Amino acid sequence: AQTVTQSQPEMSVQEAETVTLSCTYDTSESDYYLFWYKQPPSRQMILVIRQEAYKQQNATENRFSVNFQKAAKSFSLKISDSQLGDAAMYFCAYRPPNTGNQFYFGTGTSLTVIP
Amino acid sequence: GAVVSQHPSWVICKSGTSVKIECRSLDFQATTMFWYRQFPKQSLMLMATSNEGSKATYEQGVEKDKFLINHASLTLSTLTVTSAHPEDSSFYICSARTRWNTGELFFGEGSRLTVL
Numbered sequence: 001a002q003t004v005t006q007s008q009p010e011m012s013v014q015e016a017e018t019v020t021l022s023c024t025y026d027t028s029e030s031d032y033y034l035f036w037y038k039q040p041p042s043r044q045m046i047l048v049i050r051q052e053a054y055k056q057q058n059a060t061e062n063r064f065s066v067n068f069q070k071a072a073k074s075f076s077l078k079i080s081d082s083q084l085g086d087a088a089m090y091f092c093a094y095r096p097p098n099t100g101n102q103f104y105f106g107t108g109t110s111l112t113v114i115p
Numbered sequence: 116g117a118v119v120s121q122h123p124s125w126v127i128c129k130s131g132t133s134v135k136i137e138c139r140s141l142d143f144q145a146t147t148m149f150w151y152r153q154f155p156k157q158s159l160m161l162m163a164t165s166n167e168g169s170k171a172t173y174e175q176g177v178e179k180d181k182f183l184i185n186h187a188s189l190t191l192s193t194l195t196v197t198s199a200h201p202e203d204s205s206f207y208i209c210s211a212r213t214r215w216n217t218g219e220l221f222f223g224e225g226s227r228l229t230v231l
Binding site for chain 1 (some may be wrong): 149156157158159161206208210218219220221222223224225227
């Protein structure tokens with residue numbers, strides 16, 4: 001069974017500094033999708049970044065980047081130059097190939113940005 | 116980007132009444148929508164997959180007679196919590212995928228249900 005583990009329930013970072021959120025997953029598949037979603041206090045989930053497992057290059061979106069270690073089944077999110085608006089719950093998610101439907105979410109990491 | 120909208124964003128009802136939550140894809144057609152439930156400070160739990168024109172597929176442990184899902188059109192899915200009880204109080208989130216396979220889900224704003 002696929003599981004997604006986020007071992008850090010809470011993290012904090014000083015404004016303008018860098019923080020890394022951890023995520024590991026379990027799968028026997030070789031091709032799949034990984035995502036980081038952000039859920040701010042307004043509660044709407046917003047896609048931060050996505051990674052296709054067949055791509056070796058780590059995905060990057062402006063200040064957000066991932067460290068995808070396929071062999072280790074690790075998918076961490078790095079937020080650079082942290083801003084107050086980055087404060088939110090962050091969920092790591094795994095989507096198996098070809099099912100089209102099922103997403104598996106981690107338990108989330110609550111990120112606090114300190115001014 | 117694809118936009119998913121939920122309504123109402125919050126609702127309070129008396130125990131024993133039914134509540135309907137709507138989920139709309141505003142700028143795309145969604146043959147499949149998903150309903151999640153989220154408890155405070157917890158992750159999202161998939162309740163059911165809503166398929167346009169057919170019956171919803173419920174996850175194990177989710178009562179289909181309690182949580183009625185209807186996906187009557189390519190842009191609208193509804194979740195009706197029937198005979199609501201205080202334990203049904205929760206945050207309900209819908210999501211949808213677009214036809215073009217970018218892989219990700221687009222989420223609605225969520226609906227906070229409080230049953231008194």
